[in-house]
Amino acid sequence: MNGDWLIRGRDGRLAVYLMSDDAVLCRAEHVPGGPWEAPRGVGGDQRLHQVLAVGQGANGYAHLASWRPTSREAAALVHSTHFRPLLAPLDWAPVGHPDKTGDRTGTPAVAVDAQGRAHVFVRNSGAGLSMVAQKEKGGWDPWRDLKGQGVEGPPVAAAGASGCVEAFAVGSDGLLHWRQEGPGAQPVLQEPVKTPVRPGTLRALATSAEHVTLFYTDDAGDLCAWRPGGEPVAVLAAAGPGPVAAIRTRLDGHDCTLLAQRSASGRVAFAAYPTERESAGAWWTESGPQLPADAGVALAKDHEDRVVAAALSPSTGLLQLTRRKDEPGLALTAWQTV
Known part of the structure; x- marks a missing residue:
């Protein structure tokens, strides 16, 4: 899965998306902060490949993208919109193929602009990046x-505070970055950043009115942060091999960026630092039980604006949650299986 698969809907309920065989499932809170419903299928009965990208707009709507097999050696991308966690999402609708026809070309990424339009990014057969976007009407x-050249691994995308969409990918020239110059404009490839990046470790987060920050792991194993116009900064050693989850929140009255990652020990590691002040330093603190090797970690805020961390194992469907306590620092409740 690519993107924030743990979301808070516009009705305050938390929901998670997960893959199961050839379908996408959604689980949601029955009421905000209450028990969780059983998993339900998303988007009708179409068969899907085991890949999912999720993006959420400022209106709270979730936009999902996946690949659907069209023949033994061909596939097409499909899209669904989920307006509220306990409502049925729209049926999967075809959005085509970056090369018109062919097999899957890579894992997609989804971002939603200020007008609520989904933008789906995916590698094309020429190892560049292609995009398809919704029309406003x-x-x-x-x-x-x-x-772009030599794109490896999944791209990531996010909308900044202005509502304009930015996308990032690992390429043969280093770190690749595309940016919209205005609403509805085609994202333009910027000058590549010559820096070593491990494919599959990217995470983008809007961190101020001016900036989207990209987090990634470099070849030395350091978790780095980069904002366009600046130089990459090593924040701390990565806790584990996968992408980091990131969210802005207030800790003891300060605007902070909270990071979470499945650590090499199998537990969830947390670190926080003042937003956009990587030089202040950060360190990992581990929490919770040991997780399956394929477990991913996500962060969101609940109906009371408390940070929620989720760990989800695609192979087992095991979902575990913890929330921040109403205490100083980053005190968390006991992890619960839901």
Whole structure:
């Protein structure tokens, strides 16, 4: 899964998305802060490949993208919108293929602009990046080739505070970055950043009115932060091999960025530092039980604006949660299986 698979809907309920065989499932709180419903299928009865991208707009709507097999050696991307966690999402609708036809080309990423339009990014067969975006009044624009070379691993995308969309990927020239110059504009490839990046470790987060911060692991195993216009900064050694989860929150009255990652020991590791002040330093603190090797970690805020951390194992479907206590620092409740 690519993106924030743990979300708070516009009705305050938390929901998670997960893959199961050839379908996408959703689990949601029955009431905000209450017990969780059983998993339900998303988007109708179409068969899907085991890949999912999730993006959420400022209106709280979740946008999902996946690949659907169309023949033995061909596939097409599909999209669904989920307006509220306990409502049925829209059926999967085709959005085409970056090369018009062919097999899967990579894991997609989804971002949603200020107008609520989903933007789906995916590697194309030429190892560049392509994008398709919703029209403001329904339907989809044509696929656009955004260029770039040697794209490896899943791209990531996010909307900044302005509502303009940015995308990032690992390429043969280093770190690749595309940015919209205005609402609805085609994202433009910026100058590549020559820095070593491990594919599959990217995470993008809007950290101020001006910036989207990209987190990634470099070849030395350090978790780094980069904002366009600056130089990458090593924050601390990565706790584990996968992508980090990140969220902005207030800790003891300070605007902080909270990071979470499945550690090499199998537990969830947390670290926090003042937002956009990586030089202040950070350190990991582990929490909770040991997780399966394939477990991912996500962060969100609940109906009371408390940070919630979730760990989800795709192979077992095991979902575990903890919430921040109403105490100084980052005190967490006991992890619970839901």
